[in-house]
Amino acid sequence: MLIDGHNRVVNYLRISVTQRCNFRCKYCMPEEQMYIHEDKDKLLTFEEMFEFCKVMIDEGVNKIRITGGEPLLRKDLHKFIGMLNNYKSGLDLALTTNAYYLPRLAKPLADAGLKRLNISLDTLDKHKAHMIARKDVLPQVLKGIEAAKKVGLGIKLNTVAMKRVNENEILDLLEYAKGEGFIIRYIEYMQNSHATQSLEGLKSEQIQEIISQRYNFTSLGKAPSSPSEMFELEDGYNFGIINPHKHDFCESCNRIRLDAQGLLIPCLYFEDGRNIKEAMSQGDIQKATEILRDVLKNKPEKNKWGEDEASSRAFFEVGG
């Protein structure tokens, strides 16, 4: 079993398989960073990732989320999913994506054993989507969502709630999600040095205020081991609000992160990590396991958001 320095059991691994992204979302990436060069030799191969995942699965990890950058840019991702699924059936295998490549990839991913998707959808307006992603993406994204639904993948929508950007679409997005049978979760915008600085997020209370203009709802409290608070409308539909700034999720945090180059990171908002690439490329599982134990020992008790130790790492580097 994997237990960190504060006696929390870690059973959830998030893997960023690439930093590259085909979108340039204003809340995530700087405009000038139009091309991200990723040195292939420095990336963990899927075989190396898989060997490391085996150690973690043997130690009790039962949930793995693949993220990025845009994870669907990494070639043969479905084969990696298949390797994990064949190693242990019943693993909760999930993916966070912008959905752009799902028209082509939803089926091979589902066939390989992927269970669930979190899809980023900030607007239903084609022009606004273009403005946010700096690319005309919405028609293809909606086709991707349709393709994923068709092959039976579980779908949650993630929406970064921003003043004067999609503030007037909070209810439209809720109606869309409700109509499609998806849970929608509004994410409070997290200010960071890579985003367009003029953006301003909506706070949980402001999102609730907008939804209350049409619906009565009650809080169901925190989802287990998650920064998301869940709410229920009178008709039984559930939606969530992710407030990443709060500390109240930290005491039940069960996750650890691995980036595409092998950096093992104990918390999204923490600069220190240790790299397993060298150990894994030499097939030195024992060394990689030692590094894992060390990182677990140093997992901070609470996230350092807003404090001096907060990470300057971008969300596209580690997966948000």
Ligand code: SAM
């Ligand atoms: N490309 C994939 C996607 O679009 O979902 C995965 C990577 S993306 C970095 C993961 C999540 O981080 C997305 O849901 C995105 O909305 C969220 N995210 C990125 N920057 C953010 C910010 N500044 N504040 C809040 N959420 C952010």
